[in-house]
Amino acid sequence: MALGTRLASSLRPTLAALHWAAPRQCRWLSTHRRSEPLLDLRGIFPPLATPFSPTQEVDYAQLEGNLRRYTSIPFRGLVVLGSNGEYPYLAPPERLEVVSCVRRALPRDRLLLAGSGCESTQATIELTVSMAEAGADVALVVTPCYYRGAMTSAALVHHYVEVGDASPIPVVLYSVPANTGLDLPVEAVITLAQHPNIIGIKDSGGDITRMGLMVHKTRQEDFQVLAGSAGFLLASYAVGASGGVCALANVLGAPLCQLDRLCREGQWQEARDLQHRLIEPNMAVTRRFGIPGLKKAMEWFGYYGGPCRAPLAPLSPAQVEELRSTFSANGWL
Secondary structure, eight states: OOOHHHHHHHHHHHHHHHHSSSSSSSSSSSSOOOSSOOOOOEEOOBBOOOOTTTOBBBBBHHHHHHHHHHHHHHSSSSSSSSSTTTTSOOOOOOOOHHHHHHHSOTTTSEEEHHHHHHHHHHHHHHHHHHHHHHTTTTEEOOOOOOGGGOOOHHHHHHHHHHHHHHHSSOEEEEEEEHHHOOOOOOHHHHTTSSSEEEEEEEEOOHHHHHHHHHHHHHSSSEEEEEEEEEHHHHHHHHTTOOOEEEEEGGGGGGHHHHHHHHHTOOOHHHHHHHHHHHHHHIIIIIIIIIIHHHHHHHHHTTTTOOOOTTTTTOOOOOHHHHHHHHHHTTTOO
């Protein structure tokens, strides 16, 4: 962390000089496409669950075991330290060690996106630099939300510009209003899409009109929109999304990759049939039962789920039965 802090600090004078040299606006603002190709985010990314031991310590051996199984599924990459990874419950050294562990196990042709969003801009920059040093290819930066009443579009644009300027790796915006109570405004996304180091957004809100508008309004930029849930993946592709970061991919990764393929090949009837079978299981491991439900379902499909960290509580026997019935009714168990 100290190295990350020094690096971030050393960047600030240069970035400040560039900013003040720009006439009346940030120099990165442009209506033209970038000359450099960006990372291709097309495909499915599971936001990994962080495995814990019975004593609630991070279980790196079980993490590596899950990763070995995931390498056989044609994911575009993996996301670590998102909301499904219990990111708020991990200490800073644990966060970096999880990234390092995943990077060591992940083939180089798979992208590693790492959550680095903090409440302050300075802390976000420092953690983003540290994530890059630990092996992340892309920083996934959630909206700061503790003072959500003050998080105007202008404040959020300023925050992300500072992070994008200082980050040594590309940045993906992350809007998850169910957890933060805050939607990243579309006008802010359109502005930030012009930044040369901000390459996309993971939008978990489920508003397809909003997602289609973001795709449409950023079409002149090399900017990619990722669906934040399996429940609306097909609809997202229909309006131009590039891929999906889907909690259900921890459990049903192969079917989600199949849905991705069917959409790209224009096999819409087959895609719709598959999407319908994924809606209820997805709701069960996200909105209804959350991470405890996700981890329980992982165990039925041969992965290590294990306990959550307190204060997240395990499912009751009745909830486990309801979860199992949901997967069974849709033909997955």
